[in-house]
Amino acid sequence: MTKVPKFKLGYTGGNLDRADHLRRDAQAIQVARMHPSARWLVLDDLKPVLTEDGNDLYWARRSELESEGQTIFLGLEADGSPRFAIDCPIGDLPGRATDARAAGMRLPDDRAAIIAQARSVLDWHRRHGFCAACGAPTRPEKAGYSRLCTSCAAEHFPRVDPVVIMLAVKDDLALVGRGPNFPAGFFSALAGFVEPGESLEEAVARELHEEAGIRVHNVRYLASQPWPFPASLMMAAYADADGFELTLDETEIAAARWISRDECAAVLRGDGEWQAPPPIAIAHALLANWASGTS
Amino acid sequence: MTKVPKFKLGYTGGNLDRADHLRRDAQAIQVARMHPSARWLVLDDLKPVLTEDGNDLYWARRSELESEGQTIFLGLEADGSPRFAIDCPIGDLPGRATDARAAGMRLPDDRAAIIAQARSVLDWHRRHGFCAACGAPTRPEKAGYSRLCTSCAAEHFPRVDPVVIMLAVKDDLALVGRGPNFPAGFFSALAGFVEPGESLEEAVARELHEEAGIRVHNVRYLASQPWPFPASLMMAAYADADGFELTLDETEIAAARWISRDECAAVLRGDGEWQAPPPIAIAHALLANWASGTS
Numbered sequence: 001m002t003k004v005p006k007f008k009l010g011y012t013g014g015n016l017d018r019a020d021h022l023r024r025d026a027q028a029i030q031v032a033r034m035h036p037s038a039r040w041l042v043l044d045d046l047k048p049v050l051t052e053d054g055n056d057l058y059w060a061r062r063s064e065l066e067s068e069g070q071t072i073f074l075g076l077e078a079d080g081s082p083r084f085a086i087d088c089p090i091g092d093l094p095g096r097a098t099d100a101r102a103a104g105m106r107l108p109d110d111r112a113a114i115i116a117q118a119r120s121v122l123d124w125h126r127r128h129g130f131c132a133a134c135g136a137p138t139r140p141e142k143a144g145y146s147r148l149c150t151s152c153a154a155e156h157f158p159r160v161d162p163v164v165i166m167l168a169v170k171d172d173l174a175l176v177g178r179g180p181n182f183p184a185g186f187f188s189a190l191a192g193f194v195e196p197g198e199s200l201e202e203a204v205a206r207e208l209h210e211e212a213g214i215r216v217h218n219v220r221y222l223a224s225q226p227w228p229f230p231a232s233l234m235m236a237a238y239a240d241a242d243g244f245e246l247t248l249d250e251t252e253i254a255a256a257r258w259i260s261r262d263e264c265a266a267v268l269r270g271d272g273e274w275q276a277p278p279p280i281a282i283a284h285a286l287l288a289n290w291a292s293g294t295s
Numbered sequence: 296m297t298k299v300p301k302f303k304l305g306y307t308g309g310n311l312d313r314a315d316h317l318r319r320d321a322q323a324i325q326v327a328r329m330h331p332s333a334r335w336l337v338l339d340d341l342k343p344v345l346t347e348d349g350n351d352l353y354w355a356r357r358s359e360l361e362s363e364g365q366t367i368f369l370g371l372e373a374d375g376s377p378r379f380a381i382d383c384p385i386g387d388l389p390g391r392a393t394d395a396r397a398a399g400m401r402l403p404d405d406r407a408a409i410i411a412q413a414r415s416v417l418d419w420h421r422r423h424g425f426c427a428a429c430g431a432p433t434r435p436e437k438a439g440y441s442r443l444c445t446s447c448a449a450e451h452f453p454r455v456d457p458v459v460i461m462l463a464v465k466d467d468l469a470l471v472g473r474g475p476n477f478p479a480g481f482f483s484a485l486a487g488f489v490e491p492g493e494s495l496e497e498a499v500a501r502e503l504h505e506e507a508g509i510r511v512h513n514v515r516y517l518a519s520q521p522w523p524f525p526a527s528l529m530m531a532a533y534a535d536a537d538g539f540e541l542t543l544d545e546t547e548i549a550a551a552r553w554i555s556r557d558e559c560a561a562v563l564r565g566d567g568e569w570q571a572p573p574p575i576a577i578a579h580a581l582l583a584n585w586a587s588g589t590s
Contacts, residue, residue, distance in 0.1 A: 009494065018490070020505050117492030124491070131427070131430075135430040135431070135432070162455055196411070196453050196523070198411075201518070233495065249316060251319075
């Protein structure tokens, strides 16, 4: 069985108790909003507001919030203090609206995890003001964890999109590739969305065949991470390739190559001919774990 | 690393090549529809049409289809024959519209996998005729794998909802529970949706704490399966519980109990005091794998 990997995974490790039972209790949420220890993370156009030095989230008091905006309940700190996120302009807050990827890389993991939760759910609200079933307006419910249709009463929940990201391996070589829009010199593990009616193991095999023309067997799950752009669940795996010959789907993959463990280790040290994903991305853990001899 | 489990997983094992590259090519899809070897699986009110004896899918010829209906491209058989699914009444087809769960349990896995794909995607079309972003009508694109807004041009993709299903284990005991609406005498592994901004391992820990009041560590992924009611990706795991004391969330869990491996094995043989999920459900594999001594 897989043990929880020892390596760090970006956007994981959040410490808030999401306190799901409070979401269903509108009165309890109202009490939480009024509590003196309540704080809000502002996302200005989906950019989290950090402290001026950029080293922490800026937790605003209710009295500091100048604008209305979609609000979600994030959870409770260990001491019971309620935490919310709100989608509104930064106004005069003494902080800095920061790109969520940059903030995720700079902050400690427990803070990045809060950004992931807040950004994914607030972005979902932005794009789900109407009922997909009937076209009527929807309104937020359950402290921001659902939207209810004002006409047909359909209830809609925040979306999480499962994605597989994987290394095909064979004879001490692993397959990396680059999409047509990747930065120059950048390679990563191949990836793709899990489709309806398949397991994640089947999605790994299908994507590697579609994108690189290879068949694989023995798919082995490694670990997962949320990726809030907008709301993916990245699930990392290894798979044994049946052969080395590649047939690339050029709409998805501009180039691909088989790399050695030494080459991979050099690249991860910043000492190679190409660039790999940074540690915040689970592809980094896939590569590092394999370079160190396991898969 | 986890190996692909040897046990069978319901709704997995499909043999069709989904041929993603054809979906983007409207002309190729039209050629496929006109090909003499093309066949359609009819879903009548989301119930797949089986042969009269109930032992296989009924693959209709184009000339047999009496009604219009949302059509999706399923993929290609090994010999290149195109396969589609259509949401329309059974009409005079010489088959039987069958509950999808019953069909999934009766048919071989490769056939059940086709039902999972067809039912999930056709159900998604039924519930997504309008744009969640602006409320305008949407129309199907990409052979049924997306819907495009006729007003704001937003593109929407079929939804897959990741779900964790897990056994908390401690000292040769495992935790099973029953929801308020479960059939009498039926217990299973606890389960819940993965939320935005958490890994699947974090979702396992959160759900076990929310529903049963226990803390866990060392979450170990086992395997996954699609569950087309309507479009879940079930991901099964074990987790080590820190203690035995339970505090149930009674809106979610009506009863829970710690069971021994012997008790679990007896129940799976149909020889116990309660009932466990059938083999088509991954919870069965979770329980069987644990009863046989591993987790």
